[in-house]
Amino acid sequence: MEGKVVFITGGSTGIGKSTAEKFSEKGAEVVIGDINKEKGQETAEEIGAEFKECDVADWESVKFVVDSIVEEYGRLDVVVNNAGIGSTSTIEEMDKEEWEKIIAVDLDGVMHGTKAAAPHLKETEGCVINTASIYGLVGDVGATAYNAAKGGVVNFTRSVANDLAEHNVRVNSICPGFIDTPLIQEAMDDEDFKNHVLGETPLGRVAEPEEVAEVMVFLASDKASYITGANIPVDGGWTSH
Numbered sequence: 001m002e003g004k005v006v007f008i009t010g011g012s013t014g015i016g017k018s019t020a021e022k023f024s025e026k027g028a029e030v031v032i033g034d035i036n037k038e039k040g041q042e043t044a045e046e047i048g049a050e051f052k053e054c055d056v057a058d059w060e061s062v063k064f065v066v067d068s069i070v071e072e073y074g075r076l077d078v079v080v081n082n083a084g085i086g087s088t089s090t091i092e093e094m095d096k097e098e099w100e101k102i103i104a105v106d107l108d109g110v111m112h113g114t115k116a117a118a119p120h121l122k123e124t125e126g127c128v129i130n131t132a133s134i135y136g137l138v139g140d141v142g143a144t145a146y147n148a149a150k151g152g153v154v155n156f157t158r159s160v161a162n163d164l165a166e167h168n169v170r171v172n173s174i175c176p177g178f179i180d181t182p183l184i185q186e187a188m189d190d191e192d193f194k195n196h197v198l199g200e201t202p203l204g205r206v207a208e209p210e211e212v213a214e215v216m217v218f219l220a221s222d223k224a225s226y227i228t229g230a231n232i233p234v235d236g237g238w239t240s241h
């Protein structure tokens, strides 16, 4: 990763932080984009990255940050569209506002990062990695908007992989199962939910963020040179049954 410039959204905590750390260890210049300024600055300092405040739901914000990275570093090699928020409402519980918020961050955010980065990635024959979810591959109770957004990310990944293949820009997603991050902490405090998660995961445990970060770095490396348009489960077997 020496000499590569990597932009990771939602890099302040959880999977994004671990991924940022991993890229940084491998010698990449890492820029974290996040809506949480305090945490973002703290993480960036901790791992030797740069922080830029960014709201992925806002096209202008994402475009500004991506363009400023290219201005500053002269190139962009990898964009990891990872920022996301959760929701636990069924179709009847959910209101329109919640639907729009989840779609704006979890789906529009991925499109914004990809669209803003595409012209620059063509220059470097770089790659896009989206954080989708097992909930983009299967449905579950109480995840209406999240299932819809992540399902969108999965097929968006396939679509854009086709669009950008002629420029040798690869586009893939990772579909994590349950990963021990702030996103699931509250839900996992509920015994019933925890039992559901562990019961449906053949490996019988949640994962550490590093177990996802390793796959991110692999997908960005030359070792993955023939992988594009793939949505790769990192899920302890959740989607295998």
Ligand code: NAI
Residues within 6 Å of the ligand: 009, 010, 011, 012, 013, 014, 015, 016, 033, 034, 035, 036, 054, 055, 056, 057, 082, 083, 084, 085, 086, 105, 131, 132, 133, 134, 175, 176, 177, 178, 179, 180, 181, 182, 183, 184
């Ligand atoms: P997290 O809550 O630790 O990290 C999410 C990050 O995104 C935070 O730093 C947050 O500040 C940032 N963020 C939220 N809204 C934003 C916005 N509008 N603009 C910019 N940044 C924003 O959660 P985690 O688990 O690390 O999530 C990362 C990705 O992984 C998300 O897309 C999530 O949906 C996905 N995922 C997580 C799973 C899990 O079990 N933890 C399972 C499957 C997918």
